[in-house]
Amino acid sequence: xMETAGGAVIIGASAGALEALSVILPKLASDFxxxxxxxxxxxxxxxxxxxxxxxAKCRLRAVEAEDKExxxxxxxxxxxxxxxLLIEDTKTIALSDEDQVLFSRPSIDVAFESAAEVxxxxxxxxxxxxxxxxxxxxxxxxxxxxxxxxxxxxDGAYAGAMPQAALAACPQALVLPVDIIASYLQGxxx
Amino acid sequence: MTETFEKVEDIEIRLLLDALYxxxxxxxxxxxxxxxxxxxxxxREQLGFQTISALQxxxxxxxxxxxVLLRYLTVQVSEMFRDPSYFQAIRDKVIPHLRTxxxxxxWIAGCSSGEELYSFVILFREEGLxxxxxxxxTDINPEAxxxxxxxxxxxxxxxxxxxxxxxxxxxTSLSDYYHSGYNRxxxxxxxxxxxxxxxxxxxTDQVFGxxxxxxxxxxxxxxxxxxxxxxxxxxKDALPRNGFLGLGAKETLRFxxxxxxxxxxxxEEKIYQRAGT
Ligand SMILES: C[S@@+](CC[C@H](N)C(=O)[O-])C[C@H]1O[C@@H](n2cnc3c(N)ncnc32)[C@H](O)[C@@H]1O
Numbered sequence: 001x002m003e004t005a006g007g008a009v010i011i012g013a014s015a016g017a018l019e020a021l022s023v024i025l026p027k028l029a030s031d032f033x034x035x036x037x038x039x040x041x042x043x044x045x046x047x048x049x050x051x052x053x054x055x056a057k058c059r060l061r062a063v064e065a066e067d068k069e070x071x072x073x074x075x076x077x078x079x080x081x082x083x084x085l086l087i088e089d090t091k092t093i094a095l096s097d098e099d100q101v102l103f104s105r106p107s108i109d110v111a112f113e114s115a116a117e118v119x120x121x122x123x124x125x126x127x128x129x130x131x132x133x134x135x136x137x138x139x140x141x142x143x144x145x146x147x148x149x150x151x152x153x154x155d156g157a158y159a160g161a162m163p164q165a166a167l168a169a170c171p172q173a174l175v176l177p178v179d180i181i182a183s184y185l186q187g188x189x190x
Numbered sequence: 191m192t193e194t195f196e197k198v199e200d201i202e203i204r205l206l207l208d209a210l211y212x213x214x215x216x217x218x219x220x221x222x223x224x225x226x227x228x229x230x231x232x233x234r235e236q237l238g239f240q241t242i243s244a245l246q247x248x249x250x251x252x253x254x255x256x257x258v259l260l261r262y263l264t265v266q267v268s269e270m271f272r273d274p275s276y277f278q279a280i281r282d283k284v285i286p287h288l289r290t291x292x293x294x295x296x297w298i299a300g301c302s303s304g305e306e307l308y309s310f311v312i313l314f315r316e317e318g319l320x321x322x323x324x325x326x327x328t329d330i331n332p333e334a335x336x337x338x339x340x341x342x343x344x345x346x347x348x349x350x351x352x353x354x355x356x357x358x359x360x361x362t363s364l365s366d367y368y369h370s371g372y373n374r375x376x377x378x379x380x381x382x383x384x385x386x387x388x389x390x391x392x393x394t395d396q397v398f399g400x401x402x403x404x405x406x407x408x409x410x411x412x413x414x415x416x417x418x419x420x421x422x423x424x425x426k427d428a429l430p431r432n433g434f435l436g437l438g439a440k441e442t443l444r445f446x447x448x449x450x451x452x453x454x455x456x457x458e459e460k461i462y463q464r465a466g467t
Binding site: 098 | 222229267415418
């Protein structure tokens with residue numbers, strides 16, 4: 001098992017997520033040194049196909065997160081539909097079916113806040129396209145814990161509301177188009 | 191600075207959970223911390239306390255605060271025929287086995303306000319097994335148990351329940367089982383003929399009999415790994431060889447110390463069967 005001491009990457013996205021993630025995730029090399037947690041709003045009653053889509057497209061392994069699963073570097077974990085994803089101090093996945101937050105389960109805010117608690121300075125939080133306000137508070141928590149905060153440039157985003165809300169809550173965030181986010185992350189592996 | 195503060199808060203949380211255990215015998219000490227932390231922060235804020243320690247002091251001295259805190263500490267989210275494919279799989283694959291038994295015991299552990307229980311009773315009635323079955327519906331939250339016993343739900347939820355029932359392969363109409371009025375729907379008393387409701391904690395209590403089916407869904411996600419092992423150990427002891435265990439859609443025995451005592455029965459629905467002796 002690889003070390004996760006190098007921190008983690010957490011990504012939140014909603015409307016337009018598939019396209020944006022398709023620019024970023026397949027770019028990552030097979031020796032990417034951190035775990036990647038991805039929170040996408042998906043309809044509650046559908047089996048999510050995100051993990052299998054990206055498992056086929058990416059050099060990294062992509063899975064749908066299961067409760068109590070140990071988090072490993074070089075694996076992409078998708079939050080399952082209809083559950084919140086939280087992270088324990090032991091760096092394991094903790095699912096929860098608490099009430100929706102901002103009409104969402106999984107909630108980006110809930111996951112980001114929990115990840116900020118665990119990884120602090122070594123967390124990179126990224127908010128991508130989306131048509132709501134989820135993720136703004138979460139990104140703020142990542143910044144408050146000393147982590148790196150990145151927001152997709154709302155101008156090029158499929159839906160600008162979510163990146164805009166994140167920027168309003170977190171004005172110090174780096175604003176980058178998706179392809180630059182991809183190379184930024186890939187730079188970590190090098 | 192913030193880092194030191196967070197640690198202080200964790201100490202406070204541990205002390206509060208200790209207090210609840212010693213004072214009221216509710217044991218949340220080995221619950222999954224990430225979500226306990228989140229909900230205790232909500233409790234502190236919404237109940238107007240400056241610190242978790244202040245909340246702890248009140249909790250120790252004011253028993254009336256206990257039910258309020260239980261609302262935060264136990265997550266009460268449920269629906270009838272939740273994940274319809276789970277119930278469809280029980281109908282198609284488990285019921286044929288259960289038919290061969292002259293009498294049956296089914297344990298709904300962590301039944302919350304009763305939605306899961308009524309789903310089972312209705313399913314068993316449709317399959318002609320209700321009469322020979324005793325259902326044990328257990329939970330630690332007395333308010334939730336009382337609601338389960340009353341069988342009363344908001345009328346606006348019935349549309350979802352009905353749709354789930356249909357998708358679970360329902361052979362009857364859900365409206366056969368309730369009457370409605372004043373924005374409420376009341377489920378039929380007859381559905382409770384074979385049910386025993388009981389306060390039972392998977393953390394502090396023991397097994398109370400041999401069961402052919404244990405359904406424990408979305409309860410153990412709130413436990414840490416050791417506590418999950420304890421609960422699964424109870425199910426292991428309650429189930430004879432070939433007895434069934436059903437978990438929530440995203441729960442798994444994969445990380446449990448007792449994984450070898452079970453085998454997949456319907457893999458994608460998290461239905462397991464007790465292996466060995
Ligand atoms: C999210 S609800 C799940 C309800 C239902 N099983 C379902 O899946 O729809 C979790 C339930 O577990 C109960 N619970 C929490 N800790 C428990 C314990 N130690 N023993 C038994 N039940 C517990 C809570 O009170 C709550 O009713």
